[in-house]
Each structure stands twice: as C-alpha cells, then as structure tokens.
Amino acid sequence: MNGKIKSVNMTGLSAVAIIPARSGSKRIPNKNVKPFLGKPLLSYSIEAARQTGLFNKIIVSTDCENIAKVASDYGADVPFARPAELADDFCPITDVFSHALHYLETQSQKPDFACCIYATAPLISATDIKRGFESLVRKTDFKTALAVSEFAFPIQRALHLSGDLGLTMIQQENRFVRSQDLEKCYHDAGQFFWQRLDQKKVKPNAGYLPVIIDRRRVQDIDTEEDWHYAECMARAFDYIQQEEKHCASF
Numbered sequence: 001m002n003g004k005i006k007s008v009n010m011t012g013l014s015a016v017a018i019i020p021a022r023s024g025s026k027r028i029p030n031k032n033v034k035p036f037l038g039k040p041l042l043s044y045s046i047e048a049a050r051q052t053g054l055f056n057k058i059i060v061s062t063d064c065e066n067i068a069k070v071a072s073d074y075g076a077d078v079p080f081a082r083p084a085e086l087a088d089d090f091c092p093i094t095d096v097f098s099h100a101l102h103y104l105e106t107q108s109q110k111p112d113f114a115c116c117i118y119a120t121a122p123l124i125s126a127t128d129i130k131r132g133f134e135s136l137v138r139k140t141d142f143k144t145a146l147a148v149s150e151f152a153f154p155i156q157r158a159l160h161l162s163g164d165l166g167l168t169m170i171q172q173e174n175r176f177v178r179s180q181d182l183e184k185c186y187h188d189a190g191q192f193f194w195q196r197l198d199q200k201k202v203k204p205n206a207g208y209l210p211v212i213i214d215r216r217r218v219q220d221i222d223t224e225e226d227w228h229y230a231e232c233m234a235r236a237f238d239y240i241q242q243e244e245k246h247c248a249s250f
Contacts, residue, residue: 005111009054011137014111016057017049018100019076021119022087023064027223032062032119033070037231041221042067044122046074049115051126054133056111060119061100063087079103101197113137114195121191123217123234132194132211139209140201145194146208148186149218156182189213190220216240 005014021042025031033040042060049058060071061082068078080103086096097116104111113136115129132145156174159167169175174182191213196202216237219230 005056005109007112008056013113013137014056015054015113015115015133016059016104016109016111017055017115017117018097019045019049019058019060019071019117019119020082020093020096021060021062021064021067021071022082022096023062023067024087024089026089028221028227030066031221032064032067034227036122036227037234040070040074041122042070042119043074045117045119045124046071046076048124048126048129049117050075052129052133054130055115057104057109059100061086061096079107097195110197112197114197115192116195117192118190120221122221122230123219123237124191125213125217128211128213129192132192132209135209135211136194136196140196141203142206142209143196143199143202144206144208145211147189147191147193147211147213148208149189149213149215151185151187152215154179154182155185186210186212189218191218 005016007014009015019042021032028034032042036044046058046060049055058076060068060076060078061080062068062071062078063082063084071078082096082099085091086099093116097114101114113133115133117124117129128147132147136142136145154174156171156177158170160170162168193208216233219226219233221227221230
C-alpha cells in the first residue's frame with residue numbers, strides 16, 4: 001500500500017482541507033460556533049470547502065467537543081482531538097497544520113496538496129479557494145499560495161507616534177508622492193493558504209503565489225465591533241450579488 005489518496009477532482013491530484021478551530025477565544029467567547037447571520041461561524045468555511053469539489057477530506061482540528069459536533073453536523077471530519085499544547089493563544093497556525101498532516105501520514109494517507117482554511121472567515125468563497133489550487137498546480141516551482149488583499153490606503157504613507165513630536169510619517173520620502181505612483185501592497189486576507197506537499201521542484205527562496213481577494217470580502221474578526229461589521233459586509237455583498245443576477249436576467 002503506497003498511501004496515495006485518490007483524487008476526487010478533474011486534475012487527478014488529491015487535496016485535503018484542514019480547518020483549525022480551537023476553543024478558548026477570549027475577546028469573543030465561543031467565537032468559532034457563535035451564530036453569524038444565523039449559522040455557526042465555522043460552518044461558512046466548511047461549506048466553502050465542500051463547494052469547491054476539490055477535497056478528499058475536510059478535517060477540522062479542534063480541542064473542543066462542541067466545535068467537533070458542529071463540524072460533523074456540517075459535513076467535516078474530526079478524526080482526532082487537538083493536543084492541549086497546540087490549542088493555546090501562542091501556538092502558530094503552521095504547527096496545527098503540520099500536526100494534521102502528520103496524522104494523515106500515520107494513517108498512510110498522502111495527498112498532493114493541503115489547504116489550511118481559517119474557521120473565522122465567513123466571507124470566504126469557494127471560487128477563491130479553487131483559484132488558489134489552480135495557480136499552485138500551474139506554477140510547479142512554488143510551494144505555497146496565499147489569500148491576500150490590497151491595502152485600502154498606501155502603506156508608504158503610514159504614520160506613527162514619535163514621542164513629543166506627535167504623528168510623523170514612517171517614510172518621509174513618500175510625503176509628496178502621488179498615491180497612483182506608489183507600489184501596491186498586500187496583506188494576508190486571513191482566509192486560507194495552499195501548500196504543495198511534494199516540494200522537489202520548488203525553487204529556493206520562493207515566495208507566496210498571491211490569490212487576490214476583493215476587499216469587500218476581507219475582515220478580521222477579533223472584536224464584537226469586527227463581528228458586526230463583518231455581518232454588515234456579508235449582507236451588503238449578498239445584496240450586490242442578487243442585484244447583479246437580477247440585472248443579468250433582463
């Protein structure tokens with residue numbers, strides 16, 4: 001038995017989704033399963049993963065029985081309990097991701113690709129997840145594809161508090177440069193990243209392949225204010241989509 005997972009998609013390449021969802025959120029208690037527009041927050045990530053049609057397995061890595069039940073109810077697998085040392089406030093997401101991949105190895109299951117999908121991304125799109133997969137399949141010399149979004153304002157004009165001087169520009173040389181002449185910069189969208197597991201052809205020091213996400217669908221959810229803002233964004237985006245479909249029907 002070679003441990004190869006059989007592909008379920010048209011590429012002939014196998015893929016698994018790993019969704020980290022620990023308990024213990026301080027600022028928003030029970031954040032991962034709190035209802036977001038009527039459904040558990042975690043459910044949006046699971047449903048987006050399922051809608052892609054890419055994944056042989058959708059695994060939720062959690063230390064919480066309640067989260068595990070919600071995950072199972074929405075069609076994800078919870079084949080192990082996440083160890084306590086991987087469920088505190090300081091554990092990097094990459095360690096949780098690696099732990100899940102190691103579990104698959106112990107079960108003699110070796111996918112070609114793995115996608116880490118964040119549990120707190122209710123604006124996530126199956127189409128974007130698929131774009132990330134397709135870009136990484138094409139670009140065989142890259143290891144990782146990352147969901148990113150463009151900064152809304154040029155970061156070259158960022159300000160900081162400088163003691164008694166008050167607010168000053170970090171990059172004074174860009175004070176009078178026109179916005180359109182400044183390089184576009186991006187930040188992690190906090191939605192997902194893809195990883196190629198066979199890295200024999202990956203070029204040294206390769207960066208991330210960008211999967212650029214519309215800013216209207218990117219929102220960190222760390223506070224109650226973030227939560228309400230994300231719900232407003234979700235309603236607005238849904239309204240825009242419905243209007244576009246309505247107009248297209250004429």
